[in-house]
Amino acid sequence: MTAQVQVIHPDDHVWTLTRRFAPWKRVVQPMNIASGEYDRYRAVRTDPRRTPSEWRQERREQRKAKDREIRGWEWLYLAPLLLVAGLAGQVLEAVVAGLQLLVWLVLVPFALLEMLAQLLCGLVLGALRLTGAARSRLDVVCRVPGDRIVSLTVLTVRGSGAAGQLATALSGHLWQAQRPFDPYQDPVVVALLARAGTHVVRHDSVWQTVSSPSVPAS
DSSP states (O other): OEEEEEEEOTTSOEEEEEEESSSSOOOOOHHHHHHTOOOOOSOOSSOOOOOHHHHHHHHHHHHHHHHHHOOTTHHHHHHHHHHHHHHHHHHHHHHHHHHHHHHHHHHHHHHHHHHHHHHHHHHHHHHHHHHTSSEEEEEEEEEETTTEEEEEEEEEEESHHHHHHHHHHHHHHHHHHOSOOOTTTOHHHHHHHHHHTOEEEEEEETTOOSOOOBOOOO
């Protein structure tokens, strides 16, 4: 339900220009919420915290490293304790997996309802955009390896065709300029946005040097 244009820089920064069909991104994420890795749509200024899966993997590696350090007679009294700890760990992981499955089953109906609401709202807005009665939304997002967002800009422009033309123009500039997207200080970007009658709804970037309006994505 989106139209995307991608620009990949040599430094592995991937810029994606997305014309949004629905007026908001999905909030209910059964798979992500159940696994404890909720996908937040925002720029991250520092290295992200470890995800629960990464933490569990690190704990397993630490236990393996500790086991390798145990030698000789130490196994005589540590083996039973390690066996109990291992079994307890397996039981705990099974309980966590069961709870994750339960959360997923509870959230799936709500996710389906949200998808239906997005479809209905998108269809209505799509018709209004074709007539110029509603503004189209264009998201300019930059991701680095690890799928971390380092720049997020939400733009609105009147009409569906104008949004497509703006996405094409901005993607060409991003490829030629090879620098961060700045809707306030880059003169080329400012000119392109002004020519299309664009509103900057939200701009957040790790490279941001001046304050700018920050309105939650609708």
